Amino acid sequence: MASFQIRFLLRNGIAALCAVSLCAPPALAQSVLRDAETEAFFDEISRPIVAASGLDPANVDIVLINDKSVNAFVAGGQTVYIHSGLINTASTANEVQGVIAHELGHIEGGHVIRYGDGMKAASGISIASLVLAAAAIAAGAAEAGMAIMQAGQRAAIGKFLAFSRVQESVADASGARYLSKAGITGRGSVNFFKKLQNHEFRLGIPQEDSYDRTHPLSGERITVLEDTYKADPAWEAPINPKWESDFQRIKAKLQGYIADPNATLRDYPETNTSVAGHYARAYAWHKAAYPDKALNEANILVSRNPDDPYFLELQGQILLESGRPKDALASLRRAVDLTSNQPLIAAIFGHALIATEDKNNLTEAERVLRSAVAKDNNNPFAWYQLGVVYEANGDTPRAALASAERYLMEGAPQLALPNAATAMAGLPEYSHDWIRAQDIKLVAEAEVAKLEKKRR
DSSP: OOSOEEEEEEEOOOOOOSSOOSSOOOEEEEEEEEOHHHHHHHHHHHHHHHHHHTSOGGGOEEEEEOOOSSOEEEOSTTEEEEEHHHHHHOOSHHHHHHHHHHHHHHHHTTHHHHHHHHHHHHHHHHHHHHHHHHHHHHTTOHHHHHHHHHHHHHHHHHHHHHHHHHHHHHHHHHHHHHHHHHTOOSHHHHHHHHHHHHHHHHHTOOSSOOTTOSSOOHHHHHHHHHHHHHTSGGGGOOOOHHHHHHHHHHHHHHHHHHSOHHHHHHHSOTTOOSHHHHHHHHHHHHHTTOHHHHHHHHHHHHHHOTTOHHHHHHHHHHHHHTTOHHHHHHHHHHHHHHTTSOHHHHHHHHHHHHHTTOGGGHHHHHHHHHHHHHHOSOOHHHHHHHHHHHHHTTOHHHHHHHHHHHHHHTTOHHHHHHHHHHHHHHSOTTSHHHHHHHHHHHHHHHHHHHHHHHHO
């Protein structure tokens, strides 16, 4: 599908109930949506907040997850994961900034690391209650023993939930501090919590007590945050019109990519001649296999702004995926030039060069793809395309190395392992590529061993 590329994220965690969250909901695997424009947008709107938090913007990533639930989380490191459902629910870029600020509060506070402290405290209560219950049962007081056990388990759960709520409150306060320091209004943060509160109302969640919840009730958070934000000079700060305009583009293209085409065309009818409208319909028509209609929408966007790299990227990829790779080259080459070889766009351009089946294009394809993986090593699609180039050029060892890179990223160490071994067998010993193949082999062997251990 045009522009967006998908990879899979393996993760585990604790469920969060439709709210910005410290931990990830349980899942075997979820897809990460990668799009050059979306990633540039996240970087731009988060940069001043990250700087205000004291973290280095170069080390913080905002990652989009294909999940319709309204959620965001951190799971270690300096990465904020945002669900597509949250983007769909948010009305403004400022609301998304509020969420990012909150999640940065978890990162700065080291809450993922301290998560074990909460579990340890809860476990201590639970173990103590089990000991007391066993003693009571041994003394012949079975009913009393069961009551002690149940009370202990309840106390343990309450202890952990209280720990979690405190961390959420701290992240709220930290997020407010970052927005203030960055000179960004907290109106979006308050508005988004009001959206969460409305969701709680629809679910019939009691609003009197947050005792049984991992998060404070949204109403409680709104009360505290409104008092904090309204006292802040940044409360009256104007919103950034570029960020808000860009957000509508991002939101439209995301809906066009993941939603049913009929739903997209209903929300963005042809009477909507905005950039967002054309964007959404281009994706919807392309997804519904109407390439001419999709290309028409993309052409309108390019005619409005011939130097917008993301319009050119969309135009080129529709042509490519419609079986017209030669026609796609000019648009994609221009998009690559305008973005200084943005790696995701470069990977698509490299694919188009290969798809022409013109051997004269392989040299340029190799150069473009090698640059793409050098700038962004975490792109399985680019590694796959680079492997195709190597194989076409008869360079089997490097083709195997590219495949090993790809399979390791995709969580398939059992496939990465033989490819790494093939690469090592054909590459000069102790060369840069040979050492990289050896590293992959060692990592893949360890991962395969873990998988085999789990199966036992």
